[in-house]
Amino acid sequence: MTIFEYARRIDEAAGLDLDLDCKEIDLQDKFYGLFQCFMPDGIGIETVFAPLQNGTELQARIMPIYSVAAQQTREAFDQDVAPGYFCPPQDPKFDDEGLKSLALAHVRNLKIFAEFLGDDEFLKMLNEIKSVRVQESSDLADHEGGLADAVYGASG
Structure with missing residues (x-):
């Protein structure tokens, strides 16, 4: 074929x-x-x-x-709407503690990524993260500089 x-x-x-x-x-x-x-x-x-x-x-x-x-x-x-992508329902198992656990796992994965890149400065920043918190929403403009720039700079 x-x-x-x-x-x-x-x-x-x-x-x-x-x-x-x-x-x-x-x-x-x-x-x-x-x-x-x-x-x-x-x-x-x-x-x-x-x-x-x-x-x-x-x-x-x-x-x-x-x-x-x-x-x-x-x-x-x-409702005569065609979804543009798959939208599964929100998983109720992700309460604040579940989200914190996912965030810390993400930080661990970013550390692996930083090591892979050989980016010692990024790794140092990530090693300073000891805890996370959950908030309803965030405007990335409020987090200019520092870690936010490092994370988005390394990934993009």
């Missing part, structure tokens, strides 16, 4: 009606949002994965995403 045959198969399965009579070899831009076409339950998605090597395994990886987001997707459809 050629890339264009596969693209036509996906186009038909998703009901996209794309113009695939083109010379482009890289068709990824034509399929932006493809997986949303199979919302809310992922019905028909097997057409996308069937021809692929490891297609069954790949399909098995995405199906839980449909399951978790299905209810909120249906609610959006009921």
